[in-house]
Amino acid sequence: MNQPIGQTSILTRSAAGALIIDGKAAAAGVIADVAKGSAELAARGVKPGLAVVLVGEDAASQVYVRSKGKAAETCGFHSVQHNLPATTTQAELIGLVQALNADPAIHGILVQLPLPRQIDAQVVLETISPDKDVDGFHPVNAGLLAIGDRKRALVPCTPAGSMILLQAAARELGVSLSGLDAVVLGRSNIVGKPMAQLLLAENATVTIAHSRTRDLAGVVARADVLVAAVGQPEMIPGAWIKAGAIVIDVGINRVPGEGVDAQGRPRTRLVGDVEFAAAAARAAAITPVPGGVGPMTIAMLMSNTLSAARRRAA
Ligand code: GUN
Numbered sequence: 534m535n536q537p538i539g540q541t542s543i544l545t546r547s548a549a550g551a552l553i554i555d556g557k558a559a560a561a562g563v564i565a566d567v568a569k570g571s572a573e574l575a576a577r578g579v580k581p582g583l584a585v586v587l588v589g590e591d592a593a594s595q596v597y598v599r600s601k602g603k604a605a606e607t608c609g610f611h612s613v614q615h616n617l618p619a620t621t622t623q624a625e626l627i628g629l630v631q632a633l634n635a636d637p638a639i640h641g642i643l644v645q646l647p648l649p650r651q652i653d654a655q656v657v658l659e660t661i662s663p664d665k666d667v668d669g670f671h672p673v674n675a676g677l678l679a680i681g682d683r684k685r686a687l688v689p690c691t692p693a694g695s696m697i698l699l700q701a702a703a704r705e706l707g708v709s710l711s712g713l714d715a716v717v718l719g720r721s722n723i724v725g726k727p728m729a730q731l732l733l734a735e736n737a738t739v740t741i742a743h744s745r746t747r748d749l750a751g752v753v754a755r756a757d758v759l760v761a762a763v764g765q766p767e768m769i770p771g772a773w774i775k776a777g778a779i780v781i782d783v784g785i786n787r788v789p790g791e792g793v794d795a796q797g798r799p800r801t802r803l804v805g806d807v808e809f810a811a812a813a814a815r816a817a818a819i820t821p822v823p824g825g826v827g828p829m830t831i832a833m834l835m836s837n838t839l840s841a842a843r844r845r846a847a
Pocket of ligand 1: 645
């Protein structure tokens with residue numbers, strides 16, 4: 534039986550001794566704080582507003598968008614969803630984004646990715662007003678994060694959530710991130726690069742490794758903090774993990790499971806980028822998949838929306 538420990542209930546101790554970082558519990562805590570902040574702002578006459586735009590019928594995107602809408606309602610936000618057909622032109626999507634930019638009831642705009650082929654996602658993301666860019670993908674927000682202006686930047690949700698989990702684990706372990714060797718696997722604009730900036734802001738010594746990195750095992754073996762965001766199921770063997778490391782696994786990969794479900798379809802299961810059981814036997818703390826970083830992404834979207842509304846109200 535895992536036992537809750539520490540001041541928070543987001544950490545449990547596994548049989549192997551590693552702290553297991555419960556992202557579901559942490560996300561519930563963030564959502565509760567946001568709901569409180571949202572009620573306070575509403576009492577001053579400003580109800581935070583979030584618009585989510587979905588183009589096409591990608592099944593995974595539909596699930597994410599529904600979860601975002603539900604979380605927005607839990608937070609007491611004004612929540613709107615725009616569902617556009619897969620045939621939507623870039624000009625039509627840009628027209629909608631411009632209307633949302635001009636709408637005073639909307640403080641946050643999220644255009645769900647990926648977008649259909651006829652639309653250049655970067656052009657659309659750059660149309661979103663930086664102060665409503667709750668995904669933190671606009672070059673203005675990426676730039677503010679890069680120069681260390683956390684007060685003005687809207688930070689991408691997955692790295693922001695990963696950082697909260699990492700800091701909770703470090704606090705419990707009694708270690709400071711300052712001076713630690715942090716390795717980020719993956720160099721995407723959505724996770725890898727902003728994660729590296731956040732770690733650098735905490736004075737970690739940061740390495741970004743990627744598909745062309747030589748001697749990946751050697752790089753991983755040096756990591757006091759490992760953040761894996763490559764999207765390759767269990768690509769990092771547990772044996773590579775440095776003893777006592779903190780491991781944040783951002784990967785959410787669906788792989789074949791065992792047997793069939795009630796409808797006779799082959800079962801699937803979710804795994805991370807790290808081989809969990811073997812890594813948990815070496816790490817000091819680790820996030821599970823599912824139930825680690827995943828739930829934090831939506832929670833941080835709510836947090837960014839509240840921040841954007843507060844800034845507008847100030
Ligand atoms: N698709 C997968 N993850 C994300 C995300 O964080 N933001 C957006 N807009 N689309 C996504």
